[in-house]
Amino acid sequence: MTSIIQVNNVSKSFGGVVANSDISLSVEKGAITGLIGPNGSGKTTLFNSIVGYHPIDSGTIQFEGREISKFPVQKIARLGLLRTFQQTRIYGEMTGVENMLISLPHRKMRFAEAFGCNGAEEHERAERLLEFVGLYEKRFLRAGSLSFGQQKLLEFAMALMNEPTGLLLDEPTAGINPTLINGLIDRLRRANADLGITLFVIEHNMRVIMNMADKIYCLAHGELLAEGSPAEIQSDSRVIDAYLGAH
Amino acid sequence: MTRKPFSYLLLLAVIIAAPFVFPSFGTQLATLWLMIIVALTWDMTGGQMGYNSLGNITFYGTGMYVAAVITIGMAYDVGDYTNAAGGGIHAFTDLQYFSGLFLGMLGAGLFCAAVAVIVGYVTFGLRGPYFAIGTLGVAIATGELVSNWEWVGAGQGIALPVYPGDLDTGKVLFYFLFAGTGVALFVFLKWLYKTRFGAAVNAIRDDEEKAEAMGIHTLQYKLATWAMSAFFVGIAGAISAFQLIHFEPLETAYQTINLGIFMVVCVLLGGKGTLWGPVIGAIVFHVFKEVTWTYLLGWQWVALGALIVITVVYFEGGVVGWIMSKRSERLEAREQPNDAAVGAEQ
Structure with a gap:
């Protein structure tokens, strides 16, 4: 190892x-x-x-x-190399799905690609990971309205989205x-x-x-x-x- | 869905017809478009990215001067021209005028975008109110520097050639230059806010530290956003320069206490961080300002102050924010029974 x-x-x-x-x-x-x-x-x-x-x-x-x-x-x-925060940090004004899409790995993205829109593939991946952490039902809610524990799970899913x-x-x-x-x-x-x-x-x-x-x-x-x-x-x-x- | 393109076409028709239907308001309508442009560009950093700049007027003034220097520089020596201060050399051919107008707009936009990148490299190290004051300092300092620069006419300002055709055609031309820039900007932003770029800029506003921790190129996004914003403000400044013909540095070009603050007020009135907010805010502000300046002369600043106070205290989200919160309240009220039904099924 x-x-x-x-x-x-x-x-x-x-x-x-x-x-x-x-x-x-x-x-x-x-x-x-x-x-x-x-x-x-x-x-x-x-x-x-x-x-x-x-x-x-x-x-x-x-x-x-x-x-x-x-x-x-x-x-x-x-x-x-990514970290999550002890005092959970998510983008409170956005929905769960939007939080996920922002977390796409920017290290694998060229600057010009930032001017593209997210396609079905990205949405699907975001929803799959939200399902993985058990937040699929709440994916369109404002992230700030989720409970602390749910925000924690969302932050974990965002980290996974970043690969x-x-x-x-x-x-x-x-x-x-x-x-x-x-x-x-x-x-x-x-x-x-x-x-x-x-x-x-x-x-x-x-x-x-x-x-x-x-x-x-x-x-x-x-x-x-x-x-x-x-x-x-x-x-x-x-x-x-x-x-x-x-x- | 099918109604949407129709209403946009209708809106476009109104924009095109406006100067012909209200010919005596030509200059007023052109100024309205200027307000819309500066409000929309201010919101790019202030509303969407969370960086409240008080220095965007720098790009307006710089755009004016760049356009003037390009236009004059193509025909004469700029120093000689400003020295003469209207004494003799004033002749411009039509070709010189229109190529100056076109290249002046383009050059002003590009030059201001470059300035935004350079200034932003320093000022984006500042956060919150410090960024606002820092950028305000840049605007004031630039104005003072230009007002002491003999080559561009110093405090006396500089004069551009007059529109070669008849005056009314000129008014219509300037209206359409402003309106065209405004519509292009609106369409550009409507697209931009939907891309990953827009999402990243919103992420910086909501939690910049988190955005950094997720590996977003925060500085790159901040510089690019401000550069795009400065590009359009620079173009608007160039058009203003040709419209006003003569302008001077402190009261017209780098007018920090007028247009520099008005653009912020427009966005606050209309709703920060929304696409339509700055547009609606600019219209409300401009109409309010013109009405009070006409019928409440002497009290116009008091009325304007009262409007700002009422907006900030009672309508924190501006007009658009207020409408959106009303709508979501109604939606929630409508959806609640549905939720209960789903709950009962489970």
């Missing part, structure tokens, strides 16, 4: 707060990798560093062997009805297996991540605390201590 995202000794501070300190990890191509840790342990900061949302203080980040730590967000997105190679998901199950979570796990797995998208997932729901991930990294206080298979992580006393606050 080759790694698709390679993070080496990355540090990031905001003023005096060290959010990430000397973190190294790698995400295997085609796998589902988990990132866990207590609140404030630096998970989202690490995601933001990887996708170019802010510059890092030191270290290197590679995507498919290419150094990306100096690239801006759009450029990294066009390389095929990424790697997808960073920031708490995909937060705010989703517990009865729908099993369905979502299944969809994430299918996106990974059928569409071949590498997933890197921040998740607080241990049942979800332990079920899904091939490998898990655990952060605490901005440092990499543990790594290993779900079984190893579950039995790691340092991880349990970090969550329960023991020293």
Whole structure:
């Protein structure tokens, strides 16, 4: 297995707060990798560093062997590395279908092609993916009127529409009805297996991540605390201590 | 569906007949078309892309000057011409006039589009009110620079040749130049807003950060949109230059407090981010302005201010936004029983 995202000794501070300190990890191509840790342990900061949302203080980040730590967000997105947001971001004034059509992969589009209209093929793909996440019935509703959980599913579908190679998901199950979570796990797995998208997932729901991930990294206080298979992580006393606050 | 092309044809017939039916309103109608053009182009960035520019008047003034320099430059040395300030060299042949008019319009459009790309490269780093103030600064600075530039007549302005035919034919010609540009712009935008380009521009308005995260070439789209907008404003400026014959930099060409603000008011009145909004807003605004300037002279600015306040407070979406919200309320009221029926079936 080759790694698709390679993070080496990355540090990031905001003023005096060290959010990430000397973190190294790698995400295997085609796998589902988990990132866990207590609140404030630096998970989202690490995601933001990887996708170019802010510059890092030191270290290197590679995507498919290419150094990306100096690239801006759009450029990294066009390389095929996408992220979803913890505070879900969709285009609220547009319908579900319009949200999907905007998410067509612009990296595969020449500028002149932007002056074309979306054909039946694109509409069909948009509707198929909306059906995949279970939003087909609501496809013509204003996206802003959907519930938080539904917006989350829409954002996931938009990411799939973009045909990424790697997808960073920031708490995909937060705010989703517990009865729908099993369905979502299944969809994430299918996106990974059928569409071949590498997933890197921040998740607080241990049942979800332990079920899904091939490998898990655990952060605490901005440092990499543990790594290993779900079984190893579950039995790691340092991880349990970090969550329960023991020293 | 079959009614739609018919109503568009009817509209076109009205546009063509207007200057002949109301010959004494020829210049008024031409100005109305100017308002429609600047409102539609302002809405391209302000309404559709979420970038409220107060500097689009830059392209209007620049278009005027580019057209003048091209027309005069083809016949005389521009510096000598402005130095003489009407003293002697004023003769233009018909060919010089009409080729100047044509090339002036084209050149003004292209030059302004290029200016938009260069200025936009810097100002599109600004967001929200900062973009508005930044672009306003560009407009004021350009006006001041031009008003100190001797070669184009400095503060005295510059004079173009007078239309060679009789005056009434000239009025009709300018009406049709404005109307033709306006119709072309409308058709262009009707198509553009349906393409992927239009969708991407709307995405920038709704959540630019999300658009970036999805890999949309945001800067490229912003520059292209402003360039297209500037192209049409530049052409409108060129036509204005020939219509007005003589113009000066601060009050006519770079008139930030008049036309520069009026275009924004038109869009707010009609409805931001819609295709028809700017058109309807421009008509309402122009009629309102002319009526108050005629019958309420002395109080005209007060009336205009009151109109703006009422629009902003009570009709946030403008005329078109208000109609659309009324219509969707009615649709929802009609569809609710249907939903209940579907629910019962399930």
